[in-house]
Amino acid sequence: MIEIKNLNRYYQVGKERFYAIRDISLSIKKGEFVLFHGVSGSGKTTLLSIIAGVDRPSSGMISVNNELISKLPDQHLSRFRNREIGIIFQHYNLLESLTVYDNVSAPLIPERLSLKEIDKRVKKSLKIANISHKANSIASTLSGGEKQRCAIARALVTDASIIVCDEPTANLDRANIDIFLDILKKLHKLNKTIIVSTHDPIFQKLDYIDQIIHLEDGVLVS
Amino acid sequence: MNSPFFRFLLLSFYSEKAKQITVIIFSIIIIFILSSVLFLSTSMHYSITEALKYQPDFIVQKMAGDRRVNISERVTDELIEIPSIAKVTPRVYGRYFLKPLGKSFLVVGVDFFDVQSHRGLEKIIDNMDLNKFFKRRDNMLVGEGVDRFMREHHYDNNMTFFTPKGKAITLHKFATLPKNSELVSSDMVIVPIDLAKKILGIKRREVSDFAFNVPNILEWEIVTIKVSALDYDLRVINKKESYKAYAEFFDFKGGFFLSIFLIVLISFSLILYQRYSQLYSTERRNIGVLRALGWSIKDTLKLKFFEALLVVFISYTIGVSLAYIFVYIFHAPILKNIFLGSSNIMVEPTFVPVIDIFLLSSIFLLYAIPFIASVIIPVWRISTTNPKEAMR
Amino acid sequence: MNSLLLNTDIAIFLLGEFILWVVLLIAFGVNLYLLKKWDFHSYTNLQYRIEKLAYLIMVIIIFSFLMKFILLPYFVFTMDKISDIVPGAMCSAGVISFNAYGMKLFFIKMAILLLLMIWLMINHYDIEAKVYPWFRAKSWLFVFIFILITIELYWDYAFFADIDIHKVLNCCSTLYGLLEGVNPLPFGLDKREIIILFYMIYAMIISSTFGKQNYILLIGLILFIPIGYYSVLYFFGTYIYEMPNHNCPFCMLQKDYYYIGYPLWGSFFGGVFLGITAILAEERLKKDSKRLKYLMVLSFTIFVTICTFFVLHYYYKNGVFLEPVKVEMVM
Ligand SMILES: Nc1ncnc2c1ncn2[C@@H]1O[C@H](COP(=O)(O)OP(=O)(O)OP(=O)(O)O)[C@@H](O)[C@H]1O
Ligand SMILES: [Mg+2]
Numbered sequence: 001m002i003e004i005k006n007l008n009r010y011y012q013v014g015k016e017r018f019y020a021i022r023d024i025s026l027s028i029k030k031g032e033f034v035l036f037h038g039v040s041g042s043g044k045t046t047l048l049s050i051i052a053g054v055d056r057p058s059s060g061m062i063s064v065n066n067e068l069i070s071k072l073p074d075q076h077l078s079r080f081r082n083r084e085i086g087i088i089f090q091h092y093n094l095l096e097s098l099t100v101y102d103n104v105s106a107p108l109i110p111e112r113l114s115l116k117e118i119d120k121r122v123k124k125s126l127k128i129a130n131i132s133h134k135a136n137s138i139a140s141t142l143s144g145g146e147k148q149r150c151a152i153a154r155a156l157v158t159d160a161s162i163i164v165c166d167e168p169t170a171n172l173d174r175a176n177i178d179i180f181l182d183i184l185k186k187l188h189k190l191n192k193t194i195i196v197s198t199h200d201p202i203f204q205k206l207d208y209i210d211q212i213i214h215l216e217d218g219v220l221v222s
Numbered sequence: 223m224n225s226p227f228f229r230f231l232l233l234s235f236y237s238e239k240a241k242q243i244t245v246i247i248f249s250i251i252i253i254f255i256l257s258s259v260l261f262l263s264t265s266m267h268y269s270i271t272e273a274l275k276y277q278p279d280f281i282v283q284k285m286a287g288d289r290r291v292n293i294s295e296r297v298t299d300e301l302i303e304i305p306s307i308a309k310v311t312p313r314v315y316g317r318y319f320l321k322p323l324g325k326s327f328l329v330v331g332v333d334f335f336d337v338q339s340h341r342g343l344e345k346i347i348d349n350m351d352l353n354k355f356f357k358r359r360d361n362m363l364v365g366e367g368v369d370r371f372m373r374e375h376h377y378d379n380n381m382t383f384f385t386p387k388g389k390a391i392t393l394h395k396f397a398t399l400p401k402n403s404e405l406v407s408s409d410m411v412i413v414p415i416d417l418a419k420k421i422l423g424i425k426r427r428e429v430s431d432f433a434f435n436v437p438n439i440l441e442w443e444i445v446t447i448k449v450s451a452l453d454y455d456l457r458v459i460n461k462k463e464s465y466k467a468y469a470e471f472f473d474f475k476g477g478f479f480l481s482i483f484l485i486v487l488i489s490f491s492l493i494l495y496q497r498y499s500q501l502y503s504t505e506r507r508n509i510g511v512l513r514a515l516g517w518s519i520k521d522t523l524k525l526k527f528f529e530a531l532l533v534v535f536i537s538y539t540i541g542v543s544l545a546y547i548f549v550y551i552f553h554a555p556i557l558k559n560i561f562l563g564s565s566n567i568m569v570e571p572t573f574v575p576v577i578d579i580f581l582l583s584s585i586f587l588l589y590a591i592p593f594i595a596s597v598i599i600p601v602w603r604i605s606t607t608n609p610k611e612a613m614r
Numbered sequence: 615m616n617s618l619l620l621n622t623d624i625a626i627f628l629l630g631e632f633i634l635w636v637v638l639l640i641a642f643g644v645n646l647y648l649l650k651k652w653d654f655h656s657y658t659n660l661q662y663r664i665e666k667l668a669y670l671i672m673v674i675i676i677f678s679f680l681m682k683f684i685l686l687p688y689f690v691f692t693m694d695k696i697s698d699i700v701p702g703a704m705c706s707a708g709v710i711s712f713n714a715y716g717m718k719l720f721f722i723k724m725a726i727l728l729l730l731m732i733w734l735m736i737n738h739y740d741i742e743a744k745v746y747p748w749f750r751a752k753s754w755l756f757v758f759i760f761i762l763i764t765i766e767l768y769w770d771y772a773f774f775a776d777i778d779i780h781k782v783l784n785c786c787s788t789l790y791g792l793l794e795g796v797n798p799l800p801f802g803l804d805k806r807e808i809i810i811l812f813y814m815i816y817a818m819i820i821s822s823t824f825g826k827q828n829y830i831l832l833i834g835l836i837l838f839i840p841i842g843y844y845s846v847l848y849f850f851g852t853y854i855y856e857m858p859n860h861n862c863p864f865c866m867l868q869k870d871y872y873y874i875g876y877p878l879w880g881s882f883f884g885g886v887f888l889g890i891t892a893i894l895a896e897e898r899l900k901k902d903s904k905r906l907k908y909l910m911v912l913s914f915t916i917f918v919t920i921c922t923f924f925v926l927h928y929y930y931k932n933g934v935f936l937e938p939v940k941v942e943m944v945m
Contacts, residue, residue, distance in 0.1 A: 049613050054609040263622070519666065587681075587684065
């Protein structure tokens with residue numbers, strides 16, 4: 001359950017304030033599949049970042065799973081990101097010199113789990129993301145589609161209830177897009193809340209979308 | 223400590239090896255120099271303490287102005303009267319200058335039938351065949367440096383000395399003194415007492431100075447006072463004073479090196495600071511990603527500080543080991559000369575490995591505190607990278 | 615210039631303390647800035663930057679704490695070493711009492727370590743809480759600690775600069791030696807009583823820890839400081855030296871006694887510090903601090919075990935306990 005009220009995020013440019021998003025209010029229920037849609041520069045990534053606890057709002061209220069995250073100390077906000085959010089970045093953002101396995105295990109390190117527990121969880125999410133066969137490859141050697149599946153596995157490994165994806169299909173070819181959509185569908189069935197920011201029209205054709213949110217110059221248009 | 227964290231630490235450390243390696247090499251050089259100097263000075267210190275063990279407790283000299291002059295043998299009788307002094311050994315020694323070459327030898331006269339009085343020489347002389355030594359009246363024992371000198375100048379086994387009056391005395395090399403004995407300096411020539419007096423031009427009834435021992439340290443002070451009271455121009459030196467003089471000399475040398483090292487350290491710190499402040503875009507991005515994945519500032523700080531500590535420990539271990547090999551196995555070439563000055567060496571270091579926790583922690587503190595102090599701000603800066611960086 | 619300041623070990627010690635002070639000075643400046651600008655409820659970039667700066671203070675304090683933790687035994691060791699060249703001194707006891715700074719310096723070092731430990735404890739709970747409830751408390755504490763550290767640095771320098779290696783000192787046997795007819799033990803106790811008390815207070819500390827009675831624990835700790843100290847000085851120490859009349863807290867730090875003084879005093883003061891910190895956490899911050907308390911119990915148990923070991927070891931070897939002999943000590 002995500003609740004957003006009058007959310008603003010602005011940047012101070014000289015004496016002016018530039019609003020990346022302005023006065024956004026919305027709510028997303030658990031298990032929903034939500035699309036953030038808009039042209040480049042409309043504020044999709046900004047809104048997504050704030051929901052993911054990666055960026056902080058300039059004002060307004062946001063609560064995720066009953067946790068007020070608009071004003072949390074780093075220790076708590078990080079724990080929130082770790083437990084509640086799985087992020088799939090636009091450029092995958094893998095740790096290029098590590099193996100797929102170690103990339104996927106990275107979010108579990110601060111959790112102080114045993115190596116055995118980590119191994120169990122990593123293998124499980126590698127399997128869901130269909131990348132088990134590449135577990136021991138160095139990330140930089142993977143193809144674009146494999147990189148993304150590795151990123152998906154990493155987003156799943158903490159068993160977060162919310163998965164956010166920033167422009168997930170921007171760098172993929174048709175075949176890989178289909179694979180990706182398959183995985184998303186699987187996750188949707190697992191009752192995960194899924195938020196995708198995109199300007200790719202392919203998502204709008206999907207029949208299991210629950211909500212489409214249009215952004216224009218940082219403002220919500222319905 | 224959880225092992226997944228250390229596994230991850232090592233992996234990411236290894237993947238950044240290009241960045242770490244220059245810092246490690248730099249650190250190793252610094253630690254190597256630092257530990258070599260400290261090892262060397264500790265060894266010297268140790269050698270001197272050992273050597274002093276063989277020195278007499280007291281030495282009594284006659285002074286003329288600030289110069290030592292020869293003293294009449296009769297003073298012995300006065301010394302013996304002091305209750306704590308049981309036995310007095312007259313000593314004869316002096317420098318013999320080879321003017322054209324600018325070299326000098328230390329000529330020491332020894333009473334071979336009273337070797338107990340020469341602490342430390344006992345061992346050497348006991349192993350010698352005295353009968354053979356006295357078959358010739360012109361035998362001498364030479365230090366290893368003198369031996370080398372003789373060979374270089376083709377003296378074979380005989381060398382001619384000139385007394386101050388111009389009389390020539392040719393001496394025959396009987397044996398070379400073992401190199402690693404604490405008492406013996408390499409420029410030493412040992413001859414029987416009468417011969418030494420002749421070479422050095424000391425009158426028959428005079429000696430260089432007197433030596434005696436007082437076993438009870440508590441009596442030292444009173445003995446010093448009593449001996450000084452015998453005559454206005456007597457100087458009394460006890461062992462503790464010469465130990466202190468040596469210690470001060472080494473502290474001075476050490477202090478000198480320390481101040482040079484301080485300058486090196488400051489430049490090293492600046493290099494480190496700059497090196498760690500350099501924006502490695504991948505490093506920054508990786509930390510941003512980890513932060514976005516749920517690592518808190520505390521977690522990334524821990525990662526980055528352990529990385530810095532790893533650099534500290536790796537370079538410390540390697541640097542100290544290399545210095546150990548350099549000093550104790552190769553006997554610190556070059557450095558030894560810089561440290562002691564190449565001219566007349568007082569005591570040849572014995573290079574007995576004297577390493578204790580204290581010395582090791584000295585090196586550690588002197589290196590680790592400046593190191594971490596200079597990287598602390600850059601490391602903090604990188605560790606607090608905003609997770610938002612990962613969304614770009 | 616005083617030659618002792620050129621002594622390598624002392625120079626390293628002073629340099630280390632100085633560098634730490636410089637780094638702490640940076641933290642101190644940042645700390646003042648934060649105290650002025652801190653406003654947790656603000657959404658400004660400034661506030662987020664400030665929250666990050668607070669972590670800089672934290673790492674600097676952790677670093678200083680660890681280094682000072684190493685520098686304290688190093689300081690003692692250095693004094694031991696220079697006792698070789700100071701006439702009359704045979705261990706640190708002589709050196710430390712050479713001038714007025716020695717003892718003060720030792721106590722301020724202990725106080726700083728304790729306060730730093732308390733700061734770290736408060737900070738730990740502060741950044742784990744949701745609104746930084748103790749931010750100002752810990753910041754003011756740091757201001758105080760920094761003032762102490764500045765004084766410490768000056769005393770560090772003054773202490774070594776003032777030692778004259780040509781003056782003859784008294785050493786432990788005259789400083790701590792039994793005075794004829796005067797009972798050196800506190801509260802007029804005799805030796806048997808103080809040993810019984812020693813073990814009783816230890817038991818009291820353990821039981822109040824597990825019984826969660828903080829005030830009893832606090833009383834136990836306060837009693838244990840003098841009782842523990844004097845028991846070692848006048849009873850357990852003599853078994854370490856195996857000399858009935860040798861009462862010195864410092865000689866046992868030397869190599870001749872396998873440096874046993876370091877773990878012994880380390881575990882003793884460590885236990886006291888951990889205990890005080892834990893009680894503060896529970897009573898003032900209302901936070902459960904089991905970990906600290908278990909560490910305290912562990913620390914004291916090590917301490918008591920070492921003490922007891924030497925007595926039993928002596929008894930096992932000789933079949934008797936040490937009896938103090940009344941002799942006139944010469945030195
Ligand atoms: N640090 C910043 N300082 C100033 N302006 C910024 C900053 N970060 C983002 N912006 C601005 O905020 C606006 C929204 O950016 P955002 O990244 O959310 O857009 P987007 O919808 O994700 O675009 P795209 O589809 O290209 O990814 C943009 O105009 C951008 O220039
Ligand atoms: Mg975007």
